[in-house]
Amino acid sequence: MLSKEHLKIVSFIRDNPSLSSKDIYDALDAGVAYATLKRMLLQLMAEGLVVSSGKGRGTKYLSSPAYELFYPVNTDEYFEQEIDEREIKGRFNPGLITGVLSQVSLLSKAESKHLMILQKKYETNTALLTHTEYSKELERLAIDLSWKSSQIEGNTYSLLETERLLKEKETAEGKSKDEAIMLLNHKDALDFIIASPGYASPLSVSGLEDIHSLLVKDLGIDRNIRKRKVGISGTNYVPLDNEYQIREALQAMCRLVNQKDNIFEKALLSLLLISYIQAFADGNKRTARIVNNAVLIDHQYCPISFRTINSIDYKKAMLLFYEQNNISAFKTIFIDQFEFAVKTYF
Numbered sequence: 001m002l003s004k005e006h007l008k009i010v011s012f013i014r015d016n017p018s019l020s021s022k023d024i025y026d027a028l029d030a031g032v033a034y035a036t037l038k039r040m041l042l043q044l045m046a047e048g049l050v051v052s053s054g055k056g057r058g059t060k061y062l063s064s065p066a067y068e069l070f071y072p073v074n075t076d077e078y079f080e081q082e083i084d085e086r087e088i089k090g091r092f093n094p095g096l097i098t099g100v101l102s103q104v105s106l107l108s109k110a111e112s113k114h115l116m117i118l119q120k121k122y123e124t125n126t127a128l129l130t131h132t133e134y135s136k137e138l139e140r141l142a143i144d145l146s147w148k149s150s151q152i153e154g155n156t157y158s159l160l161e162t163e164r165l166l167k168e169k170e171t172a173e174g175k176s177k178d179e180a181i182m183l184l185n186h187k188d189a190l191d192f193i194i195a196s197p198g199y200a201s202p203l204s205v206s207g208l209e210d211i212h213s214l215l216v217k218d219l220g221i222d223r224n225i226r227k228r229k230v231g232i233s234g235t236n237y238v239p240l241d242n243e244y245q246i247r248e249a250l251q252a253m254c255r256l257v258n259q260k261d262n263i264f265e266k267a268l269l270s271l272l273l274i275s276y277i278q279a280f281a282d283g284n285k286r287t288a289r290i291v292n293n294a295v296l297i298d299h300q301y302c303p304i305s306f307r308t309i310n311s312i313d314y315k316k317a318m319l320l321f322y323e324q325n326n327i328s329a330f331k332t333i334f335i336d337q338f339e340f341a342v343k344t345y346f
Helices: 004-015 021-027 034-046 094-103 109-127 131-152 159-168 177-195 205-216 243-259 263-277 284-298 311-324 328-345
Strands: 050-053 060-063
Touching: 004 021, 004 034, 004 060, 021 034, 034 050, 094 243, 094 263, 109 328, 131 159, 131 177, 131 284, 131 311, 131 328, 159 177, 177 205, 177 284, 205 243, 205 284, 243 263, 263 284, 263 311, 263 328, 311 328
Parallel strands: none
Antiparallel strands: 050 060
């Protein structure tokens, strides 16, 4: 966690690039000793917020090309501004996928280490389970994921009602037919990726379309890449509106995901970029959450249910990425939910 002093330093470097550590210390009253400031610069470099050029006394510091991706943002403060007051990147940023995201690691060394420790715990725990026991835990996670993913989209089924629906096909009183179909479609999509190991490896546009089709079946939603404009509630961000450009963006996304070695990065990129591109008329975030899990499952990593994330916090983190191309809030969600899944289900 970066302190206020860290954030003060990186903000200063962003506004005053190519200064030495001594120049930064002299110009910025950070309230710390010079040796401490140098350690803080090293930490900011490890977090991917600052880069250096030169050596020894000639070392200069600049904000990283990935600064906008990683800079910590308080989402509550950010969304205190009304929709038309926020200064945002109003349109889809094609250089995000082919440029900065292809050049940086989304996870710091500390974050990757933490996630791998959790993954090793998952592997150790599941090795002790029988096939029946593992299937039971996976079913429990699937119920939770179907419920939470649908709730994020406005579905009003409770978790208990969802469990009855998915296990006993018993619909809840006072709920619409579409709400039940949405939940059942989630379970069908999860069953499909579990029964089709390797389906998302490598990731392909046709594979994304297949999963989306399962999720929107019988909901009156157009399948395949959309051919008209789409708006997103709560933001002035405008996605691509040309079918061919959308397909190109999806292809670029698939190439990016496939070239990454870190499985957590593959999953996180899928989760973010499918939602960002908004390739389908509806169901984009649902598709992103299922594909995220397909990537994890394909590589024998622990799937995640998102069960404990607040729906509003999820939407804020996603909107922050739409508007500022900043992943700080969403990365925290991903790491926290992976940890929850390992500790809760397996």
